[in-house]
Amino acid sequence: MFFASDNTGPVHPQIMQAVADANTGYATPYGDDDLMTQVRDQVRDVFEAPEAAVYLVATGTAANVLSLASLTNPWETVFCTPEAHIHEDECNAPEFYMGGAKLTLVPADNAKMSPDALRKSIQAEESRGVHGPQRGPVSLTNVTERGTVYSVAEIQALTRVAKDYDLPVYMDGARFANALVATNASPAEMTWQAGVDVVSLGGTKNGCMGVEAVVMFDPKRAWEFELRRKRGAHLFSKHRFLSAQMLGYLNDGLWMDLARRANAANARLVAGLNLIDGAAYLYDPQANMGFAGWSRAGHKKLHEAGAKYYVWEGSLEGDDPNEVLTARMVCDWSTTNENVDRFLELARG
Amino acid sequence: MFFASDNTGPVHPQIMQAVADANTGYATPYGDDDLMTQVRDQVRDVFEAPEAAVYLVATGTAANVLSLASLTNPWETVFCTPEAHIHEDECNAPEFYMGGAKLTLVPADNAKMSPDALRKSIQAEESRGVHGPQRGPVSLTNVTERGTVYSVAEIQALTRVAKDYDLPVYMDGARFANALVATNASPAEMTWQAGVDVVSLGGTKNGCMGVEAVVMFDPKRAWEFELRRKRGAHLFSKHRFLSAQMLGYLNDGLWMDLARRANAANARLVAGLNLIDGAAYLYDPQANMGFAGWSRAGHKKLHEAGAKYYVWEGSLEGDDPNEVLTARMVCDWSTTNENVDRFLELARG
Amino acid sequence: MFFASDNTGPVHPQIMQAVADANTGYATPYGDDDLMTQVRDQVRDVFEAPEAAVYLVATGTAANVLSLASLTNPWETVFCTPEAHIHEDECNAPEFYMGGAKLTLVPADNAKMSPDALRKSIQAEESRGVHGPQRGPVSLTNVTERGTVYSVAEIQALTRVAKDYDLPVYMDGARFANALVATNASPAEMTWQAGVDVVSLGGTKNGCMGVEAVVMFDPKRAWEFELRRKRGAHLFSKHRFLSAQMLGYLNDGLWMDLARRANAANARLVAGLNLIDGAAYLYDPQANMGFAGWSRAGHKKLHEAGAKYYVWEGSLEGDDPNEVLTARMVCDWSTTNENVDRFLELARG
């Protein structure tokens, strides 16, 4: 009954096997391994983008900050939501890598910004010459940090605003596969066809050990990215083990299977919880994460039974057993029906 | 016949097995996994340093730059050799992480600095008030980037100079185990007992997939290190797989066994090459790396036979078959006697 | 009829004379001039702070960013209002100087934050370990960027919140003298006695050519400040001309006289405008700057007559002559009664 996060579950056996299989003899280091050639080809196929530059790093934050740094000058500001991982959870890594650029927080609804809000935020940085921060890229997260999902149409509407001001668009795709499953969109539709310039294709939260691909649809700044990756200390000498993970992940569509499982597990959880008297989701989660409230008494029982998840708002300490506390509930590829059902049973009981 | 580097050989099976074994169920992320507790205990035991702060990162450059950044103010300069990895091979990562601090190059003999040269370099930064860079840490690499080794006595002599000026000392231990084997010193003798404040304990070049431990003997700046690691995007969510590597590496002294093998393979290579007419080492390599010269004709034959190593000075292209070209020859734990002997036979022939 | 800003008016003749008087023979450079000794003594007297460290720089932004950088680690966030000069008008200079630290925008009322809002913002950065930005200093501007003024009691209430979390407090005093005049407080009461750790004493907007003093009540980080100033390229070789300005400014209380004139001119303007039908201040300005609205027709007439000021909200272009546009109106020491009256006459007409 582990619903705390999708970043600490086990590695899928096929991916672990791919890593083990890569462990034969010597391989050219620093990204020039033969497996990386296969990765590059597969990622380009997946995105229908034969010219794209493709790079691997080991953490989602590295993917975010190296990508953003390649798109942003130090005197600019990145437009993102207040809930964005780059704002909330990266200990100023974006500002560090961007040489002191800013983040401008676009008001959002459950971590989704609207085209109007984006336009207003961009316009608000207007017309002060050298004095204010200059406008920089728009950064979208899909699946968002609150478990909501941008549809392709919504992304298009946002990138149109960005393009009105000649601003590039980055997509933090730590849960990219889950977004594809939730929207039934193809990788190309979700990204470059919708106006996204650079995307990170997350592996870590979806069954890998630690690997993310950065896909730059315009390879113009590819060499800069390579230098930034090295200078950030993120270029692996034994790079083949990153390549192997990504290959195992992409082979035979495993990555989409894993996301389907995670989203399905979450759907089962949502359906079950919604049936429980007094329990309610803040909004309908379409991917693998949601926020639901129920009574303190219920939370206590579940915690005592060993369920693991974050109480997001409120505290288990407190007198009133009926007070509603909100939990963040996350499923990953390894969440079983049994786990979900056991949890629901306890929640119900 | 792969002597190009020790950073691209295979992972030792016991370490790979440790990674696979760690892949069960859920684990607390971001360095709070149970395995990390074991790692911390083991590293402290190994260094006889029960108070030391211990952290894991995935690349040697990350270990170097996070450590140095924790020891250096942006207006200071780090004293290192011209051959130092931090100067030559990290694409300005140290300067980036240190917020624009400098490196001062202390003249060196085969990548080893002398106490006199260090003292002169430190003194040369004297007495210009706010105008010049301020004196910062001394950074030593052991085994050095040229395969030479500092003895414990030599380290002591250098750290005494540093302490005369109240400067902290960092040791880049990417090949730390090889240095221990070469000198017969204990980890404690080589580090804190000799005046070293922070050391990186390299795993990647000695049989791991990608892991280095940073050991801070004075835990005062430990929290700062943790924040710098996160802000550098080097904190792994599925950290247990770093922990598992380091545990497999340390268990039953495997790490020292691997270094012994690498050093022994290199000694066999050195002995063999020195017997070959016209071949000569630039200096006597004590650990697992050396630089030797022999004829272009010999190099050509070896390359055609599939031997992999770097020609460090000179070029295979060229008319004179007798011209001496210098090669960098590196052995790792997986270098077999057969490999060495086959190479020597070809070199001889 | 110049009400656009207080940063472009003339230098007061006594200050210009002090500069001219300093131009005799040779003077020790880089802040070691004899005049600086007098400046230091005078500033310490003014603030009743005999131990304070005192430094001069030539721009308000330099004073802000060097001070904040000395108080902030790169992984921290500074608490300020959305209207803060450091956020709006310094082209990311604070982020640059702080090595990528953040600004957290505390909701404000006409650029003044309340203790409650500050506490909530501080608390919101709580409890995410290394993931979120760490809490850094509180930055207050007095007079604020909207012309409002914090009373001593209000400052005390805010610094108490900061101290609850062990956070240092910086005051951007670009219009410090105007705040003193508006509140009748002494420099000591407004700063260290009220819990402020570092203040900038603005000269440029109040009759100087280009000079600001930074006053650190705790000299602990003084040497760091000196290094940061040099590294920021803000240490003047012919420093005596900064010293001379500040001396001329402080001598015989000229600085307070100038602020009194500016505040009085503004009061006359406010009183006059408030009498005009349809004109209204957004709030009552207590110092030398305010925001008032009146009809487009009125604005047009004034602009045609040569009045200089910023239309802050709305645009002179537009059809409706009765639409109310908001102007920012600033007076400085050189604003004469004649200027104000002529402006009012035109506005009335």
Place this chain on the structure above:
Amino acid sequence: MFFASDNTGPVHPQIMQAVADANTGYATPYGDDDLMTQVRDQVRDVFEAPEAAVYLVATGTAANVLSLASLTNPWETVFCTPEAHIHEDECNAPEFYMGGAKLTLVPADNAKMSPDALRKSIQAEESRGVHGPQRGPVSLTNVTERGTVYSVAEIQALTRVAKDYDLPVYMDGARFANALVATNASPAEMTWQAGVDVVSLGGTKNGCMGVEAVVMFDPKRAWEFELRRKRGAHLFSKHRFLSAQMLGYLNDGLWMDLARRANAANARLVAGLNLIDGAAYLYDPQANMGFAGWSRAGHKKLHEAGAKYYVWEGSLEGDDPNEVLTARMVCDWSTTNENVDRFLELARG
């Protein structure tokens, strides 16, 4: 008898008068003052460069680091001499402004690099892919920090090397006028016609209060420079007082007159010292600065008589009255024949 530096002498009366004259009424702030239009025109005329971008800053270090930052990526290295002001005397300001780029020290003879040495240093940074720092601009100082001067032909030879590798060239012209006088070259011949891309035209050391012009012959990066200047906190609100200094400096060729005086004073000093038994210049100074050695006894006598200059090598403390100590001797526009002669008389005595 002040020969310590040219950075602390008085401001020339005509320049001070120009500052006083500018002090009338209101002026548009932040570099949009009318005087700046005149400055721009004059500087373009002086350099015969009608398209050049021209900016003012108040310190020589600001001119250097903003220029270099505009020409350098953070992963690059700047080629300069070991004596370069940017290396020795700016407390890591270049590294700070360039986001952590490096300086590579090209071996030099009395602070002048040769084309061969430059080429070797550039080549040494070759062929290590992302690992080493990438090649960045070449930075030349003229007059150099040791008082030597590059001729136009020498500059051409160096820029040809730079252009062979597509590297831009910056000239630190803190003593630019003195170099022109020493070589009889025109500003255009010394800079863009000789392959220099950006030059700083120093005012501070040659009779101004604190002003340097940055001249970018290719205006492509002009807007970036403006943003970097603001972000560095180097944009003056009351900018007209920088403009006024530069105008007074350039008007009627005053700037060249002042440099002629300084160079002539130095020539008189050199001639006189060379006649003194036991005194010798390290090399023949052509501009306004030189390094000469004579006995400790002589130094002591001069110091006691109130002469001000730096003993560069050796120390006044010491027993042997005959030991030769080297002094740095600098003249500026205000050095009189009387001063020089009195100094020589004492030295002789």
